[in-house]
């Protein structure tokens with residue numbers, strides 16, 4: 001065994017970028033790279049240049065020799081009467097090959113094509129991802145809880161001609177009709193001038209169709225019927241350049257158009273394999289459960305690609321964590337012998353609130369626990385450690401983003417001290433820094449907050465925004481770039497969009513977004529997307545989305561809307577704004593309140609001051625408003641919401 005200290009020292013700055021060889025060597029390459037990092041065209045970094053590999057081969061085929069009869073995935077359906085399914089590596093291999101054959105033979109999907117999925121938490125989702133990876137096609141999963149319109153928008157942006165969906169799935173005891181959203185997605189894409197030609201529909205209960213939405217002749221096909229024609233087919237994995245895109249993951253930003261974050265094959269897979277190994281501490285004999293949705297980056301990296309690259313057993317759960325009672329999660333952990341547990345603060349808050357003593361009733365033992373996606377309050381952290389983890393598990397609080405591929409800030413489990421409410425230092429090979437607005441470094445221990453940035457590129461960083469390279473440079477690199485002509489990566493720090501403070505011990509505390517993004521229960525929502533959805537209601541003249549503190553979800557959305565001249569506020573208008581948001585984005589974005597106000601606080605140049613509205617909403621007080629064009633509106637709004645609350 002290599003001495004641990006020595007190994008970690010290899011990631012100190014003097015060894016950058018060579019240190020990332022340690023991660024790349026966890027993978028099986030068809031041909032090795034000649035250049036670890038090509039930074040000649042900042043900020044479009046290229047990792048492991050010259051290398052070739054296939055991501056599906058790395059997550060499936062290469063484990064067959066030693067682990068073919070062990071579980072790759074364990075899927076727990078929501079209804080407790082349904083049997084848990086273990087899918088061995090051999091079976092996963094078979095399923096992935098057959099579905100790859102459907103995509104290629106039946107749909108004509110070729111290397112480089114985009115395929116959009118709108119799939120819930122069912123094993124067909126990782127099968128579909130790996131099938132695309134096998135072909136070198138680029139998958140783009142849209143979170144199942146998003147609306148059909150949001151899915152259609154993303155499919156049009158990615159110009160996907162194939163949409164893979166499911167008839168229904170279970171959530172909180174209901175069989176949700178999901179296929180209907182595919183019809184909406186096709187219609188929305190059409191409005192955007194893009195055609196989805198084929199909709200592949202998996203059936204939750206093969207042989208019986210659980211949706212009310214009619215199958216459209218020539219467009220919609222049941223996957224189980226298509227698979228019957230490909231039974232036993234083997235499709236050779238396509239050897240891809242390390243730099244070939246593996247998938248797109250859409251996220252929200254400062255405009256209404258979502259950003260398709262493009263992740264690479266070699267750099268991404270190496271990074272998630274490495275961080276899964278050292279920060280999730282996953283060993284092949286662990287049963288690892290990341291209780292998150294694969295529709296978000298956490299699930300891509302730490303349910304599918306990272307754990308499967310390491311050949312471990314990854315648990316997937318279909319439904320709601322507290323269904324049918326708040327002991328469900330712990331019951332699953334006990335039954336499956338889960339040793340590593342990973343979830344988001346929003347789930348932890350809910351389980352703590354609904355069943356504070358439930359963990360004590362179940363005999364599971366975690367050696368390791370992870371939290372991700374939002375700041376975790378110290379008292380919630382303590383419950384996670386003491387009650388859920390029974391004081392036995394090491395906890396890592398991992399800070400990162402859709403754009404990053406894998407963890408950026410975390411402690412090394414059991415090797416670096418835990419600190420409730422803080423994500424710890426930068427992870428191996430990541431050198432974070434806090435800058436003030438002028439680009440001066442904010443020193444650790446100064447107590448001053450600033451913008452957290454990463455000084456160096458890393459293999460998991462996304463390559464670009466699909467189809468919007470200028471937006472990529474502008475959003476993430478322009479703010480602190482020292483010289484746009486420079487070819488030196490030192491001049492191109494990555495701007496994360498989060499506020500943070502660094503303590504004297506080097507640990508970071510993440511304060512939250514500094515841009516127009518609201519993080520609701522760990523889901524990123526763009527204020528512009530929410531506002532555009534509200535403006536689809538005919539009566540609305542202006543809209544502003546603001547975050548409010550919420551006990552369970554961390555943050556929730558409140559919408560402020562003003563009406564076109566001559567119109568009167570009504571409950572009906574408020575309801576229709578909420579419905580428009582459901583329709584355009586999805587139920588997760590549903591506002592906590594919709595306030596119809598006479599006007600918005602504005603600057604003299606007419607810009608709506610969301611910050612002022614958020615202060616009224618959260619604190620009732622806004623400080624000095626003398627620079628507003630209409631300071632009197634602040635009192636109006638305050639009275640309005642106080643009289644209603």
Ligand code: PRX
Nearest residue numbers: 372373374375398399400401402510513524
């Ligand atoms: O504000 C940070 C918050 O979530 C944002 C990223 O959201 P998303 O791209 O959806 O990815 C979430 C899962 C990786 C960040 O900009 N965030 C993420 N992790 C943490 C966090 N805030 C505090 N602590 C964390 N551990």
